[in-house]
Amino acid sequence: MGRHREFDPDEALHIALHVFRRRGYEGTSISDLTEAMGITRPSLYAAFGNKEDLFRRTLDLYERQHLCFAHAALQAPTVREAVERLLRGYIDVLTDPTSPPGCLGVNGAVACSEASEPIREELIARRMVNENNLRDRLETARAGGDFPSDEDPADWARYVVSIGLGMAVRAASGASREELQRVVDVALRGWPTLPR
Amino acid sequence: MGRHREFDPDEALHIALHVFRRRGYEGTSISDLTEAMGITRPSLYAAFGNKEDLFRRTLDLYERQHLCFAHAALQAPTVREAVERLLRGYIDVLTDPTSPPGCLGVNGAVACSEASEPIREELIARRMVNENNLRDRLETARAGGDFPSDEDPADWARYVVSIGLGMAVRAASGASREELQRVVDVALRGWPTLPR
DNA sequence: AGTATATCATACTGATCGGTATGCTAAACG
DNA sequence: CGTTTAGCATACCGATCAGTATGATATACT
Structure with a gap:
């Protein structure tokens, strides 16, 4: 009524x-x-x-609608491909022409007053979930021989997320899609090769 | 008077x-x-x-007092060492125990209202100066045979700065010095080797 | 129809924002 | 000493902030 x-x-x-x-x-x-x-x-x-x-x-809503690609990306046949899909897919989100540039999660978490401290912590926590998901994927890859056994999954997950954060800042500053693609190109140059 | x-x-x-x-x-x-x-x-x-x-x-004041190391870092004998000094030195700034964590330039440029648009643009411009300095250093290195001739200095400068931005965000979120060191360790894995 | 209830529009709360007008105080000049 | 001048302290400006009290309006149930 x-x-x-x-x-x-x-x-x-x-x-x-x-x-x-x-x-x-x-x-x-x-x-x-x-x-x-x-x-x-x-x-x-x-x-x-x-x-x-x-x-x-x-x-x-943002995670459900724009970050949902990450789950599928992680299921790529190789980790290397999973990571690449993760980063390229993130570029799509950051430079989606129908939305303001940058990442809602990153833009909120960085600066501003301490009145919104709870929001800052929430965003950091959500980001950490993604990093942990990637680390888990790297660990299973390592167990399956798809990632070198002498490499640390946590180190690489941290690195990939850091690249993402850097791109998010750049995107918020007006970086083009092409620019960001080149960042990913270079970032993946150091991807470890399997011993054979 | x-x-x-x-x-x-x-x-x-x-x-x-x-x-x-x-x-x-x-x-x-x-x-x-x-x-x-x-x-x-x-x-x-x-x-x-x-x-x-x-x-x-x-x-x-911030640039004069905390970012001054960059100029010296760029004069390292090899570019690879210059870049490493740049990133490690930046970690010192980001995690200086006597100052709040993170980077003044990055924290200001990312979020918040459009009333401070001029500040945002100022910060982006200052960041670009640093990126251009690094690109120039890479170009002279390439001319001097210290960097592969088939690599793009602009691409690598953009990549290095992106790593820095990512670390700045992490530092503002409470990342430890050790964590950031590991990011740099991984980031430099892909540094191009000279043909010989 | 009549009543209960959820949503609407308007106007307001106290707090805080960046920035300033006004008058007092202290130092340098003659 | 007395005047000038710059820095201080207080109190204020209009604007905006997040959040709400109040009363009119429209729907659903009896």
Whole structure:
């Protein structure tokens, strides 16, 4: 019973994602959001809780909609190919012409005040999940002979994620897709070869 | 003629650097600064202009005091050693125990609102200067036979800077010195070998 | 129809933002 | 000494921040 909601929460969340990607977490004001969504402040708070809650739900949508390629990438036949798909797929996300450049996760986690410390930690934790997934993939590859036994999966996972972070910063600064492709080209030059 | 200033502007600038490194450009309020410096708002504005002016002067101090190692690093006998000194020296800056972790330049350039767009562009420009210096060093190395002639100096400079950016993000997230050293270890694995 | 309830629009809260006007105080000049 | 001038302290400016109280409106149930 009661009045019907006059907006689509899912559509509104997509708009929030767009705004947050453009302006970052702290750089986005509630007014920015309500204006873009076409709803009022009380409607936003009723539907999504406070700003932090909304950002977390936006993060979920971002991972579900834009970072979902990672799961498939990790299942490539070889780790080397998995890593390459990971990085190339990430470039697609970072330079998607229909979205503001850069990564929602990286842009939010780096700077700004300590009022949003919980958000910073959340983003660091989510990033760590991805790094651990990659490390696990490298470990199974090593066990299966697809990765040298004298190499440390954690070291390589950390390295690959660092490359991703660097590209995310560059993308936020306006780097082109081609530029980033060249970073990946060079980054994969050192991929360890199997002893034979 | 006139009253004497009761604080040391240079010391105040050092404090500003510390605060900006901890909280970022937008995350730092004027009140944060005056409180840490122990001076009043009018004194700050009289001595340093507005927030943007102060941040630029802080950037100058940061480069002069913490990024000065780069110039010496580039003069190492081999490019490969120059790059290694660049990255290891950067780790020292990122994890200096007497300063907040991370890089003033990177933390400021990534996120936050568009009110500080001029600062973002300034930081991107300063970063580009460093990348160009490295590219030039790679070019002279190539001309001198210290770097393969079929490799692109711009590609490698971009790659090295990207590694640096990735490490800066990690450092801001609390990465240890050892972790970052391992990133550099792996990153340099792919350094091109000279034909012989 | 009548009532309960959820959503709407408007306007507001106290806090904080970057930046400044005003008047006081201390030092350098005559 | 007295005037000038620069730095200090206080208190303020309008704007904006995240979040909310209030009352009108529209739907669903009885």
